[in-house]
Amino acid sequence: MGREKILQSVKSEIPSVDKILEEAWNELKFTRNFVKKCFGSALILFEEKANEIYRDYEKKALVKLSEYWIELQKEEIKRRLKETVEQEDWENFIEKASEIFSEFGKLVQDFEKDMGNKRKARGGKSFEKIVLKLLNFIGVKCEVPR
Numbered sequence: 034m035g036r037e038k039i040l041q042s043v044k045s046e047i048p049s050v051d052k053i054l055e056e057a058w059n060e061l062k063f064t065r066n067f068v069k070k071c072f073g074s075a076l077i078l079f080e081e082k083a084n085e086i087y088r089d090y091e092k093k094a095l096v097k098l099s100e101y102w103i104e105l106q107k108e109e110i111k112r113r114l115k116e117t118v119e120q121e122d123w124e125n126f127i128e129k130a131s132e133i134f135s136e137f138g139k140l141v142q143d144f145e146k147d148m149g150n151k152r153k154a155r156g157g158k159s160f161e162k163i164v165l166k167l168l169n170f171i172g173v174k175c176e177v178p179r
Contacts, residue, residue: 039105040144043098044151047090050158057082058166069171079163087155091148098144102137 048056061082068075103110110133117129161177168175 036140036143039098039101039140040147043094043101043144044147046094046097047087047151050155050162053083053086053090054079054159054162054166056086060086063167063170065171068167072167072171075167076163079167080160083159083163087152094148095141095144098140099137102140 057079061079063075063079113129113133117126117133120126120129165175165177
């Protein structure tokens with residue numbers, strides 16, 4: 034599995050905006066009365082809960098990324114770690130260890146860049162859908178313009 038396939042596979046572990054919002058909604062258990070009286074607070078709580086859930090999925094995806102990376106090259110990693118541990122002096126040890134971890138670091142950078150872009154796109158969609166959900170919940174008829 035190549036670098037791009039690993040990233041794609043890991044990113045696919047993160048559910049859609051709708052699924053995350055559904056999870057947040059189910060956890061919050063708002064009452065109509067609360068949403069009517071404290072719409073702003075409900076909006077903030079809903080958005081924060083959805084963001085928390087999204088971040089949890091991101092963390093799980095990062096763990097999965099490390100698992101894929103290690104699994105794909107476990108023999109090479111074993112060999113290089115053995116070589117690294119056998120270094121005579123601290124400077125050589127640090128140099129060898131840094132080489133191993135910097136490769137994974139590059140993969141994490143790509144993952145984080147993709148996730149950052151995805152977060153921005155999700156943010157706007159999430160806000161719109163949260164407002165719509167809350168308004169419909171308290172009986173205000175509305176829809177998203179097309």
